[in-house]
Amino acid sequence: MAVYTNLSAADLADLIDAYDVGTLVSAKGIAEGVSNSNWLVETTQDRFILTMYEARVAVADLPFFLDLLDHLAGKGSPVPRTIHDRDGASFRMVRGKAVALIEFLPGVSVDEPSPAQARAVGTALAGLHRNGGDFRGQRANAMALPAWRDLFERCGTAGLASIDAALPALVARELEDLAHDWPADLPRTAIHADLFPDNVLLLGDRVSGLIDFYFACTDQAAYDLAVTHAAWCFGRGGAFRPDIAAALMEGYCAARPLSEAERAALPVLARGAALRFIATRAYDWLHTPADALVTRKDPLDFARRLVFYREAGHSAFAAIA
Amino acid sequence: MAVYTNLSAADLADLIDAYDVGTLVSAKGIAEGVSNSNWLVETTQDRFILTMYEARVAVADLPFFLDLLDHLAGKGSPVPRTIHDRDGASFRMVRGKAVALIEFLPGVSVDEPSPAQARAVGTALAGLHRNGGDFRGQRANAMALPAWRDLFERCGTAGLASIDAALPALVARELEDLAHDWPADLPRTAIHADLFPDNVLLLGDRVSGLIDFYFACTDQAAYDLAVTHAAWCFGRGGAFRPDIAAALMEGYCAARPLSEAERAALPVLARGAALRFIATRAYDWLHTPADALVTRKDPLDFARRLVFYREAGHSAFAAIA
Numbered sequence: 001m002a003v004y005t006n007l008s009a010a011d012l013a014d015l016i017d018a019y020d021v022g023t024l025v026s027a028k029g030i031a032e033g034v035s036n037s038n039w040l041v042e043t044t045q046d047r048f049i050l051t052m053y054e055a056r057v058a059v060a061d062l063p064f065f066l067d068l069l070d071h072l073a074g075k076g077s078p079v080p081r082t083i084h085d086r087d088g089a090s091f092r093m094v095r096g097k098a099v100a101l102i103e104f105l106p107g108v109s110v111d112e113p114s115p116a117q118a119r120a121v122g123t124a125l126a127g128l129h130r131n132g133g134d135f136r137g138q139r140a141n142a143m144a145l146p147a148w149r150d151l152f153e154r155c156g157t158a159g160l161a162s163i164d165a166a167l168p169a170l171v172a173r174e175l176e177d178l179a180h181d182w183p184a185d186l187p188r189t190a191i192h193a194d195l196f197p198d199n200v201l202l203l204g205d206r207v208s209g210l211i212d213f214y215f216a217c218t219d220q221a222a223y224d225l226a227v228t229h230a231a232w233c234f235g236r237g238g239a240f241r242p243d244i245a246a247a248l249m250e251g252y253c254a255a256r257p258l259s260e261a262e263r264a265a266l267p268v269l270a271r272g273a274a275l276r277f278i279a280t281r282a283y284d285w286l287h288t289p290a291d292a293l294v295t296r297k298d299p300l301d302f303a304r305r306l307v308f309y310r311e312a313g314h315s316a317f318a319a320i321a
Numbered sequence: 322m323a324v325y326t327n328l329s330a331a332d333l334a335d336l337i338d339a340y341d342v343g344t345l346v347s348a349k350g351i352a353e354g355v356s357n358s359n360w361l362v363e364t365t366q367d368r369f370i371l372t373m374y375e376a377r378v379a380v381a382d383l384p385f386f387l388d389l390l391d392h393l394a395g396k397g398s399p400v401p402r403t404i405h406d407r408d409g410a411s412f413r414m415v416r417g418k419a420v421a422l423i424e425f426l427p428g429v430s431v432d433e434p435s436p437a438q439a440r441a442v443g444t445a446l447a448g449l450h451r452n453g454g455d456f457r458g459q460r461a462n463a464m465a466l467p468a469w470r471d472l473f474e475r476c477g478t479a480g481l482a483s484i485d486a487a488l489p490a491l492v493a494r495e496l497e498d499l500a501h502d503w504p505a506d507l508p509r510t511a512i513h514a515d516l517f518p519d520n521v522l523l524l525g526d527r528v529s530g531l532i533d534f535y536f537a538c539t540d541q542a543a544y545d546l547a548v549t550h551a552a553w554c555f556g557r558g559g560a561f562r563p564d565i566a567a568a569l570m571e572g573y574c575a576a577r578p579l580s581e582a583e584r585a586a587l588p589v590l591a592r593g594a595a596l597r598f599i600a601t602r603a604y605d606w607l608h609t610p611a612d613a614l615v616t617r618k619d620p621l622d623f624a625r626r627l628v629f630y631r632e633a634g635h636s637a638f639a640a641i642a
Contacts, residue, residue, distance in 0.1 A: 009429040009523070025427045025524065028361050031350035040349050040361055042427065106346045106363065108330040202330070203346065 007052070007094070012041070015094055018085045019101055021045050036214070040104065047104040048083060052097050057214050059091075059098045064139045065213050066090040066100055068132070068190055073103075075131035078124060079210050080105050107201025107208035111236070115247035116205040118232055122251025124207040125195060125228055129221040130256055132190030141193065141217040145182060145272065148279040149175055159286045164300055167282070174275050174306065182272065183220065183265040191224035192216055196231040222262040225252055226269035229317070230277070230305055238304055240312070246319050266317045267309055274306035328373070328415070333362070336415055339406045340422055342366050357535070361425065368425040369404060373418050378535050380412075380419045385458040386534050387411040387421055389511055394424075396452035399445060400531050401426050426530035428522025432557070436568035437526040439553055443572025445528040446516060446549055450542040451577055453511030462514065462538040466503060466593065469600040470496055480607045485621055488603070495596050495627065503593065504541065504586040512545035513537055517552040543583040546573055547590035550638070551598070551626055559625055561633070567640050587638045588630055595627035 007015075009027075016024045022045035030038045030049075035056035041048045053059065066082040067090065073081045080103035082090045091100040110117060152160065152171050160167040192199070194215040201209035233245040252258075258266075281299035288296050309316060328336075330348075337345045343366035351359045351370075356377035362369045374380065387403040388411065394402045401424035403411045412421040431438060473481065473492050481488040513520070515536040522530035554566040573579075579587075602620035609617050630637060 008432045010431070010433070012429065024429060026522075027429050028349070029352035030361070031352050040351070108333065108345060108348055110331070111329045112331070201347075 007039070011094060012039070012050075015050070015092065015099065016041065016043060016101075018092060019083055020086055021048065021083060021101070041101070049080065049102045049104055050099060051102060052094070052099045053091075054097070057098075061139060061214075062091050062098055062100070064137045065216055067137050068135055068213060068216055069102070071135045071137075072128060072131050072190075077128050077131050077210065078105070078207050079128075079213070105201055105209035105211070107203050109198050109200060110202055111197065113197060113232060113244060114205070115243050117202055118244045118247040119251035120202070120205055120207045121195070121200055121228065121232065122225075122248040122253075123255045124200075124210060124251075125192070125225065126252045126255035128192060128210060129189045129224065135190045137190070137218075139217045141191075141219040143193065143215060143217075143276055143280070144219070145175070145178060148275055151279040151283045155282050155286055160282060163282060163285060164303065167278075167299075167303060170303060170306065171275070171278065174271060178268065178272050178275065181268045183222075183261065183268065186220040186222050186262050186265060187259070188218055189221050190216060191219050191221060193219065193224060193227060195224070195228045220262075220269075221256070222258065222265055223269045223272065225258075226266055227273040227276070229266075230270055230273040230302070230309075233316075234301075234305060238301060240308055240316065242318075245316060249317055250319065263317070267313045270309040270316065271306055274302045274309060277302040278306065328360070332415060333360070333371075336371070336413065336420065337362065337364060337422075339413060340404055341407055342369065342404060342422070362422070370401065370423045370425055371420060372423060373415070373420045374412075375418070378419075382460060382535075383412050383419055383421070385460045386537055388458055389453070389456055389534060389537055390423070392456045392458075393449060393452050393511075398449050398452050398531065399426070399528050400449075400534070426522055426532070428524050428529035430519050430521060431523055432518065434518060434553060434565060435526070436564050438523055439565045439568040440572035441523070441526055441528045442516070442521055442549065442553065443546075443569040443574075444576045445521075445531060445572075446513070446546065447573045447576035449513060449531060450510045450545065454508075456511045458511070458539075460538045462512075462540040464514065464536060464538075464597055464601070465540070466496070466499060469596055472600040472604045476603050476607050481603060484603060484606060485624065488599075488620075488624060491624060491627065492596070492599065495592060499589065499593050499596065502589045504543075504582065504589065507541040507543050507583050507586060508580070509539055510542045511537060512540045512542060514540065514545060514548060516545070516549045541583075541590075542577070543579065543586055544590045544593065546579075547587055548594040548597070550587075551591055551594040551623070551630075554637075555622075555626060555629075559622060561629055561637065563639075566637060570638055571640065584638070588634045591630040591637065592627055595623045595630060598623040599627065 012027050013024045022043035024043055026042040027039045030040050032038050035054055037052040039050040041050045069079050069082050072079045083101040084090055085092055091098045157168045199212040229248060232248055233241050235241050278299050281297045285296050285299050333348050334345045343364035345364055347363040348360045351361050353359050356375055358373040360371040362371045390400050390403050393400045404422040405411055406413055412419045478489045481492060520533040550569060553569055554562050556562050599620050602618045606617050606620055
């Protein structure tokens with residue numbers, strides 16, 4: 001979370017002039033987004049988020065991400081629209097980096113959601129999956145099982161063991177099981193693939209924004225639900241929150257009922273979701289200096305969730321009686 | 322520049338409820354302020370800067386800083402007002418740290434000011450000095466010569482020499498000369514003491530905000546002008562900008578003419594201003610790991626300015642013919 005690149009007031013004013021949005025009134029670098037620089041920009045007309053894409057986001061992927069926002073917003077999903085410049089472009093290059101101007105949405109991210117909030121998030125996610133079905137852009141999920149395996153190989157067995165002695169065996173077993181059990185034929189759509197609480201803006205119990213679509217891709221909808229389940233349904237101490245899980249599932253299924261096959265696959269998909277975050281967090285853990293100012297996220301949080309999903313099976317996705 | 326402390330949405334909503342400013346709509350951590358955490362907060366009524374004071378700001382000093390903002394704003398200086406809570410308090414404690422809610426002002430900070438902008442900054446600074454004269458709060462300048470000497474002692478001769486071989490001799494000579502030559506009887510008022518371009522918001526050529534008063538104190542007005550001169554009148558490559566300097570002086574003197582004694586003291590005061598920033602930057606340079614994500618500011622920038630002020634004398638403050 002940082003502003004990686006300094007843009008001068010003159011750079012910013014020039015950039016804003018390329019859009020039909022009024023003139024620059026204020027710009028504050030905001031501590032949001034893991035790998036991009038972001039500014040909250042105010043003009044004489046409105047407020048916007050200005051995002052500068054740093055190394056982790058490929059410029060070739062931007063049309064997918066930015067057009068998807070427009071597609072979803074056009075169909076009523078609470079996602080920010082991309083502002084196009086006077087030439088109609090969805091992004092521009094500034095000092096060698098791509099930048100996009102994106103609608104500002106109100107709302108705050110919650111740490112500890114209520115069931116009502118989880119229900120609203122489920123409904124918003126289902127709406128995203130319904131609305132994304134006819135989006136013409138396609139992007140393979142670059143964070144699917146082969147990528148997890150690659151990240152774990154780059155961590156090395158010794159590296160994983162340095163995080164926790166039991167981690168190498170857990171990872172090896174799951175990689176093997178999931179390669180065998182992973183479903184292939186569930187309904188596919190545009191998915192968010194990273195819908196943590198950080199990426200949801202709420203006004204009370206209403207979802208005012210789904211943001212940060214930079215892992216979005218074309219993949220099985222039920223996997224996105226499993227990611228969201230793994231990201232939302234555990235309390236601060238790590239304990240499973242059945243009330244949150246039930247509300248999330250209820251909100252989702254009310255707007256997009258799951259097929260039998262999707263429902264059957266959820267425990268496996270949730271183990272995959274947990275393994276996906278273990279992979280990136282373990283890699284970052286081993287490749288970030290311990291004294292760096294970036295907060296490393298503990299890979300073991302998701303190792304515990306993975307073990308939970310193995311043990312709980314379908315009960316993790318059950319309604320509360 | 323960072324957000325050091327995480328405040329949850331619930332913390333933020335509770336905090337905002339303590340003020341008569343509407344309900345929380347949005348809060349973004351902003352990358353501003355060297356030693357505080359800051360959020361740009363929007364409520365149903367208005368926007369605000371929420372500042373949480375981290376270790377460097379003493380809570381005992383907050384009444385001086387926050388009341389000074391109200392005093393100056395009340396007299397028409399472009400500084401943000403402090404919002405008082407429902408009990409009239411200018412700051413509150415949250416999770417053991419003091420927080421204040423401060424008026425949001427538009428404008429952007431410039432890297433390379435124009436003469437018209439420098440003139441406006443000079444006028445705004447003079448206004449601050451005029452308006453601060455009858456402020457009843459008093460705070461000694463904690464960053465005066467004894468503090469510089471102390472910081473240099475904690476750097477050590479070897480430490481300073483590791484930055485530049487010539488630095489120990491330059492510092493020793495200046496400390497001695499300035500202790501002897503420092504004026505004591507110039508007009509005193511509330512001063513900003515750190516008016517770098519970062520701390521000035523501009524809308525075109527108009528000063529819309531003077532911000533970040535956390536070095537403010539009671540001291541000689543002409544010293545504050547010298548600090549501002551040293552902070553503004555050198556271009557990106559380090560070269561003195563006589564056009565900017567002349568405009569700054571012109572803007573200042575039009576609103577608050579300098580006495581003969583003040584004018585005579587400016588070269589010495591500017592050397593002191595330069596030495597003050599060498600002191601803090603050298604200390605931070607030697608005490609910040611080279612691979613930390615915090616940008617260390619090069620102490621030699623101000624060593625060069627100090628040498629410039631020694632050589633230029635009064636000509637640095639002259640009008641352009």
